[in-house]
Amino acid sequence: MATRISDNIRLGTFVLGGLFVLVLLLYMIGRNEHLFGTTYVLKARFHNAQGLVKGNNVRFSGIQVGTVRKITIEESTQIEVTMSIDKKMRRVIRKDAVVSIGTDGLVGDKVVDITPVSLICSLARDGDTLTTKPVVSLAALLDTLDHSGRDISVIASELKMTVQRVNRSAIWSLLDDSTVPADIKVTLSNIRQASGRASVMAGGLDRLVQDMRAGRGAAGILLADTVLAGDIRQAGKRIRLAGETADSLIGTLKNVAGDVQAGVAKNNGVVHALLYDTAIIEKLNTSLDHIQKGTEGFSQSMEALKHSFLLRGYFRKQEKQKKKNK
Template identity: 30%
Template sequence: MALIAALYLIGSNRNIFSNTIKISSQFYNVNGLIPGNNVRYAGIDIGTVEKIKIENDSNVTVYMIIEKNNSIYIKKNSIASVGTDGLMGNKLININPGSGSAPTIEEGDVLISLRPIENDEMIRTLNTTNQNLEAITEDLKNFTSRLNKSRGILKLIEDSVSADNIRQTLAVIRDAAVNANNITLQLNKLATELNNGKGLAATLIRDTVISYELKTTISNLQQTSDSLNLISQELSQFSKQLNNKNSLLHAVSADTALAGNVKDGIENLKLSTELLNENLKAMRSNFLFRRYFKKNP
């Protein structure tokens, strides 16, 4: 029996007659690794697995016997991983070379490990990825189909009533911008007279609170004027892009929901600018400011 045991140990590369050191590494899963399997470094067998110990439900320690004459090439920052000898061969431990100027391993060192790739998990991941790609492909097909069948914003623009609304809105915005700009100029003129103490308005508006509110109003009107000019330019550019069949906006505009949002936005913008014009008109009629504004024909 002793002879059989000795032959088994020799056949299993247990390194019983060589000068060795013992090291270990901890793994989440050893994938069928057993004592006696080879330990390989840079493609060369340098030792064997001595024993395997389950520490807890997520940690398995593998103890290895390494030939000492080969251990001088293994650095402390080398990485151990569970591999296979060939495509269908026995499991083994692969030690990947470390880097830098790290010292070489010593008796009792613990190497960091690389979690092995599990075939079942990889297949499940690939299957999930394939299903996701199928779903994405189907969504793209549906999106393309909707682009081909739906008119969306293009239909909205071609509709004569909608087109008229857009043109009217642009006109209202431009008028509001001009009015706001003119009123701002006149209010600046008024502010100059106030500073010089001239006119009835100067007497009534010497109060610091009213003066501050007037300055704030002038500043807000200037910002409103600038904003309206910018909106007018952007809407004009938007209209040009819609008419350009080569633009991305033209392609995306087939979405019906987006068309509805644009239509609602245009209507809200039109109402807002009309309200601004009414407020500006009321300011023109105020007895304090009436003489500073030219009457519209």
């Protein structure tokens, strides 16, 4: 009888212990799933859930703060994810926080990541829908890598063709020429020398400008001498007046030439008579002949007077005087 009671006590103790362990496990599971704690609901909408399922963890800045409670299809392109968040996060998560779907590790379960943005936005309330960030899928990444690989292949092929062209061109022979570096050094040396000369010339020009401003040197005197400047202005005025006078004289000559041309065209005037009137020309020739004859007669008369006994002494005195003067 005592043994039977002892067995019953052991059985009861074992059952009570098992029930206690079962309740503890249920509590731990429920606590992990936020079944027994105080929570509030936040929502997010995605175009692609990326394999997210009910019960996946929700993290805020890498810290687990809740679980996925429900996933529903709102529209043909919208999937709403309802999250149970620990009420302690009411004072942390704000309305401008960004929600995205990530992976726990490299190939682990899907998780929902909540990333804070600012500290000035108002806090999120129960039932609010947060902003989401587009999910980058592994397939999209592989597709992008595939396109990048193709582009790299094309670039490598074109680069190979370019290198082959360079090897066959004159550029490669120029680069392979051992005398080119020496020529480049000589050219650079000449450039440095030319630069030095240009610097010296610039310094000389600067000094020349300073001397001109200070009134030193011929150019400075010309620029600084106000009397000379006045003389130059007066000379310019005289040249301008001489030009005006020359213009007037040219105009007068043009008028005279016009009058002469008009007289010649109208068969009158002195010029026309001198050029075309034969009677006047004959009279002029006759007058010139008479003048020449008169001159010859005068010369003969003077010669006769020199030999005359009355004036012979006078002319001799004149000749002696001329010889003395010589």
